[in-house]
Amino acid sequence: MNQSINHWVFKLLLKNASIWYREQIIHGHVLVDELTGLIKRISLSNTSSADSVINLKGKLIIPSLVDIHCHLRDFEESHKETYETGALAAAAGGFTTIFDMPNKINPINSSKSLNMAVERADRIQSCEIIPYVLLNKGTEASLISNYPYSKAYLGITTGNFRTDVSEVAAFLIQSSGVLAVHCEDNERINNNLKKFQATLENHGKIRDPQSEVLAIKNLLETTKDIVTKGKLHIAHVTLLESIGILHSKNISFEVTPHHLFLNNDDLYQLGVKGKMNPPLRSKLEQKKLLEAFLANQIPIISTDHAPHTKQEKEDLELAGVPGLETCLPLLFHYCKPLDMRKLKLIINALAINPRVLMNLSEKGIIVANEPANLTVIDRKKTKVVRGEDLRTKCKWSPWEGYELLGWPVLTIREGKIAFNDL
Numbered sequence: 001m002n003q004s005i006n007h008w009v010f011k012l013l014l015k016n017a018s019i020w021y022r023e024q025i026i027h028g029h030v031l032v033d034e035l036t037g038l039i040k041r042i043s044l045s046n047t048s049s050a051d052s053v054i055n056l057k058g059k060l061i062i063p064s065l066v067d068i069h070c071h072l073r074d075f076e077e078s079h080k081e082t083y084e085t086g087a088l089a090a091a092a093g094g095f096t097t098i099f100d101m102p103n104k105i106n107p108i109n110s111s112k113s114l115n116m117a118v119e120r121a122d123r124i125q126s127c128e129i130i131p132y133v134l135l136n137k138g139t140e141a142s143l144i145s146n147y148p149y150s151k152a153y154l155g156i157t158t159g160n161f162r163t164d165v166s167e168v169a170a171f172l173i174q175s176s177g178v179l180a181v182h183c184e185d186n187e188r189i190n191n192n193l194k195k196f197q198a199t200l201e202n203h204g205k206i207r208d209p210q211s212e213v214l215a216i217k218n219l220l221e222t223t224k225d226i227v228t229k230g231k232l233h234i235a236h237v238t239l240l241e242s243i244g245i246l247h248s249k250n251i252s253f254e255v256t257p258h259h260l261f262l263n264n265d266d267l268y269q270l271g272v273k274g275k276m277n278p279p280l281r282s283k284l285e286q287k288k289l290l291e292a293f294l295a296n297q298i299p300i301i302s303t304d305h306a307p308h309t310k311q312e313k314e315d316l317e318l319a320g321v322p323g324l325e326t327c328l329p330l331l332f333h334y335c336k337p338l339d340m341r342k343l344k345l346i347i348n349a350l351a352i353n354p355r356v357l358m359n360l361s362e363k364g365i366i367v368a369n370e371p372a373n374l375t376v377i378d379r380k381k382t383k384v385v386r387g388e389d390l391r392t393k394c395k396w397s398p399w400e401g402y403e404l405l406g407w408p409v410l411t412i413r414e415g416k417i418a419f420n421d422l
């Protein structure tokens with residue numbers, strides 16, 4: 001009886017690895033149990049027997065990544081991205097859990113639309129997809145009280161949804177969930193639209209830095225005296241000034257790779273491919289943002305992966321850029337030389353802190369009996385970003401032609417290989 005059970009137990013040995021273990025790097029082997037989806041053993045000497053062995057030759061194993069901000073579209077916009085292609089892109093980027101934003105053509109704000117998204121997400125193997133619910137006037141009341149992840153738009157962006165700041169306050173009193181908020185002040189944007197023509201060149205002037213700061217200040221002023229059950233989280237912060245305000249109030253926030261690694265000057269080359277909301281900022285602001293990350297001032301990095309087709313970008317000048325597959329290589333590349341301190345910052349921002357914010361049951365640590373959600377990185381691998389090579393359906397990147405050092409080569413989700421580029 002035991003033998004027949006053992007026959008079914010599939011064990012994968014990741015041999016000769018550098019392992020991120022209790023915030024240090026150790027050299028050893030990780031045994032993964034595919035049946036339970038758990039890490040079976042971590043050993044320094046190679047004594048484990050396994051059904052399959054991969055010799056990693058010193059490559060680095062870190063906890064897999066979690067992206068709390070993606071737009072996977074699908075449904076009416078499956079020409080841009082589907083849950084399937086988005087999950088493949090995520091796995092190739094080293095992610096095993098991603099959160100999908102609700103601002104679809106038919107927004108996720110009812111049990112019916114949520115169930116449809118969950119059902120579709122459940123069919124996907126390569127990456128876990130968790131939908132957000134949209135908080136606006138049409139949101140089903142039971143979802144506000146009971147669903148753990150919601151999104152509010154103080155400033156209008158893709159989808160033209162708008163949430164009033166008073167609705168955000170009401171949510172935080174009523175719900176114990178996480179509420180991610182897009183902070184750009186709509187009134188200021190509308191006033192700027194009276195001053196500047198709505199052209200690509202003026203995008204950064206219309207959605208100017210003060211639009212972000214004002215929206216954050218207004219939100220915090222409105223919510224300051226209420227007893228909150230819910231957790232407030234500010235999406236895609238772009239300015240050191242915003243970071244200072246949020247730190248002083250102990251509010252969670254995220255920063256994107258495009259605001260960390262691109263700036264206004266890149267727009268000459270990028271054109272509409274550099275258009276997103278909030279927009280790219282000045283070179284000086286970008287520098288301050290990167291310094292803030294290196295000074296451990298940024299808790300979470302999220303990609304805001306927002307695929308549009310090349311044609312849509314050109315013809316309609318839509319805002320948003322894809323980012324799932326380039327996020328980790330950009331961080332590894334631009335943080336080199338990658339000492340232990342910087343490595344810890346990256347792992348915290350992409351693997352540990354997102355799990356904590358979203359209350360995921362797994363902690364993102366590599367120890368026996370934890371879920372085997374692992375990302376293997378080849379720190380010596382150099383690769384040029386080519387849109388046509390990407391798994392995302394939109395097949396382009398604002399980093400087209402960039403040669404980056406340090407790439408994910410193997411992603412394991414719940415003990416099973418989700419991506420393999422070894």
Ligand SMILES: [Zn+2]
Nearest residue numbers: 069071101304
């Ligand atoms: Zn977004």
